[in-house]
Amino acid sequence: MRGFGDLEAEIMDRLWSWGRAATAREIVDDLQLRRPLAYTTVTTVADILHTKGWLRREKVGRAWVYEPTCTREAYTAQLMHQALETTSDRAGALLHFVDRMSGDEASALRAALEQVKERDTP
Known part of the structure; x- marks a missing residue:
């Protein structure tokens, strides 16, 4: 198991800190307070974290809602x-x-x- 890349770590940190599931839009909006990031970049990395088993996701309306699989x-x-x-x-x-x-x-x-x-x- 390798550690997370920079953006992976930032996404996981947000979700762990919030203690709740969140949409990619919520994550992007929070990350953009510190630096510009494209929505598609964040959704791609969130999907990679899901594929690796670090996030579970559920479709709510048209958006995916992400949640960590471990603490x-x-x-x-x-x-x-x-x-x-x-x-x-x-x-x-x-x-x-x-x-x-x-x-x-x-x-x-x-x-x-x-x-x-x-x-x-x-």
């Missing part, structure tokens, strides 16, 4: 798993990763590990 957190976790798969020394990679964490991030990791431990304990 931003699930996507980030997939990227992290992919990065770990590139090394034969996962423990070493995790050690380097944890070593660069802030105190708040380390606390969040501890809490997540506790949740998994509790979930897996019968």
Whole structure:
């Protein structure tokens, strides 16, 4: 799995931030507040994200309405798993990763590990 391209990331970011489905027109209008973009460019990239499985879409009237198929957190976790798969020394990679964490991030990791431990304990 590769990360998103620039426009793919911007589209996904909008949809994740809004927490709702949106039409291509809504996405274009918001993106155009920062830079000029053609409607067809955004619809093409949204269709590519749909084909890749990152967006689901539904026809409402004449417009497609797009919605992410996963959360931003699930996507980030997939990227992290992919990065770990590139090394034969996962423990070493995790050690380097944890070593660069802030105190708040380390606390969040501890809490997540506790949740998994509790979930897996019968």
